[in-house]
Amino acid sequence: MTETTHRHRTPQERAAGGRAARAGVPRSAHAEFTPAADRPDPVDVLEDQSATRLTELVPIRYGRMLESPFRFYRGAAAIMAGDLATTPDSGLRAQLCGDAHMLNFRLLASPERHLMFDVNDFDETLPGPWEWDVKRLAASLAIAGRGNGFRTSERAAVVSGTVRAYRRWMARFARMRTLDVWYARIDADDLYRLLSARLDTKVRRRVTRTIGKARTRDHLQALEKLAHVVDGTLRITADPPLIAPLDTLMPGVERKQLEDQLRNLIERYARTLPADRRTLLAQYRVVDMARKVVGVGSVGTRCWIVLLLGRDDADPxxxxAKEAQESVLARYAGRAEHSNQGERVVAGQRLMQATSDMFLGWERVEGLDGRERDFYVRQLRDWKAIPQADLMTPEVMRLFGRVCGASLARSHARSGDRIAIAAYLGRSDSFDRALVRFAEAYADQNERDRAALAAAVKSGRVSAAQAEPPSR
Structure with missing residues (x-):
């Protein structure tokens, strides 16, 4: 159920509908996870995805996924989508992130130059059962906690605290006026106040440094890292196979064709921007392009970084431009209403985020192989700070999870029936305790799936390569 389907019902009717959903799906029912008898081989699921990706990059993806259970989980959204489809849901829907693991919540910049905390990855976004996002977040925390050596009770405190924050914030949003929900956001100052009030001096200093560092991770810092001057001209620095400028990828004729296609992509995508942003973008010129390997689950999709200059070389x-394929949720939640997968990503991001990148847009282009592919475009880096899960103590992860839970509740409240979801969750901790059990059960499944991939590599069924730590 989305906002458009419940807008004419009274708050009392919406709340009654949420409470009534408990009869069919009790909150305690969300605790269980048992793999379906006909569950696909997890390696087959990954290989199905790899069939549409750049063959030479797929071993990097598998290598990254094998580095740890948490890295595997980051790349296994398609596997979990099938599993989530077998779990109970209340029948209430919202716009989903589709890959709401803990590292997809981070600090980022608003167009007004405010540092915000929000969910940030929307490759899999689609309307669906709101529980799916909450379960993926909960399981990610349990898996990360295991990787850090947390005790069972410590992991339970992290997960239950996160889900409790989601439940309580959804109740708060249920009481708000609609515009107030849309204006709601979590900025860096809110985050600092929450964390500094509960952490010791050493950790508070680390939080302060992280927030300060995020403000330095802008396009100028990215330029310093990714580009250098060649014969008086600024060029993207090669770092194969992770960053490959066009002149290192293919011979001259094909390179020129690809360069023309990417220039055309940037020119045409501008039509999806508001008029003022089109005017801004038109003041830049394209000077170089490169293929970039990003993330874990995205490795093998086509991703290009494009260097543009404005007034001069000091104005980058x-x-x-990242390829957008069909959401892993589509098979289970229904296909997107958008014919362009890039538009699907952009629409979902704009709906879920409090504020989105000012250069966010989409386009469809024809590749050298004659196949049309969808892309979405955004700034490469703009005040982003990715949390470091492996450095978190139980207390830090518990507080971080609470902020993630609050942020996810705000995102779901914008599109879903926040009053019905809040009524379904209620005031008790029944749902919180259920997801603690679910998260641990799914962490077990995640370890089994990673072992299956390791066995496939050992047998030669698939290949894995060592690579540098993933970046976005």
Whole structure:
């Protein structure tokens, strides 16, 4: 159920509908996870995805996924989508992130230059059961906690605290006026106040440094890292196979064709921007392009970084054009209403985020192989700070999870029936305790799936390569 389907019902009717959903799906029912008897081989699921990706990059993806259970989980959204489809849901829907693991919540910049905390990855976004996002977040925390050596009770405190924050914030949003929900956001000052009030001096200093560092991770810092001057001209620095400028990828004729296609992509994508942003983008010129390997689950999809310059070499803009394929949720939650997968990503991001990148847009282009592919475009880096899960103590992860839970509740409240979801969750901790059990059960499944991939590599069924730590 989305906002458009419940807008004419009274708050009392919506709350009654949420409470009534408990009869069919009790909150305690969300605790269980048992793999379906006909569950696909997890390696087959990954290989199905790899069939549409760049063959030479797929071993990097598998290598990254094998580095740890948490890295595997980051790349296994398609596997979990099938599993989530077998779990109970209340029948209430919202716009989903589709890959709401803990590292997809981070600090980022608003167009007004405010540092915000929000969910940030929307490759899999689609309307669906709101529980799916909450379960993926909960399981990610349990898996990360295991990787850090947390005790069972410590992991339970992290997960239950996160889900409790989601439940309580959804109740708060249920009481708000609609516009107030849309204006709601979590900025860096809110985050600092929450964390500093509960952490010791050493950790507070680390939080302060992280927030300060995020403000330095802008396009100028990215340019310093990713580009250098060649014969008086600024060029993207090669770092194969993770960053490959066009002149290192293919011979001259094909390179020129690809360069023309990417220039055309940037020119045409501008039509999806508001008029003022089109005017801004038109003041830049494209000077170089490169293929970039990003993330874990995205490795093998086509991703290009494009260097543009404005007034001079000290006036750069780095854009990332990333291939958008069909959401892993589509098979289970229904296909997107958008014919362009890039538009699906952009629409979902704008709906879920409090504020989105000012250069966010989409386009469809024809590749050298004659196949049309969808892309979405955004700035490569703009005040982003990715949390470091492996450095978190139980207390830090518990507080971080609470902020993630609050942020996810705000995102779901914008599109879903916040009053019905809040009524379904209620005031008790029944749902919180259920997801603690679910998260641990799914962490077990995640370890089994990773072992299956390791066995496939050992047998030669698939290949894995060592690579540098993933970046976005």
């Amino acid at each position: 803009l780095l854009l990332q």
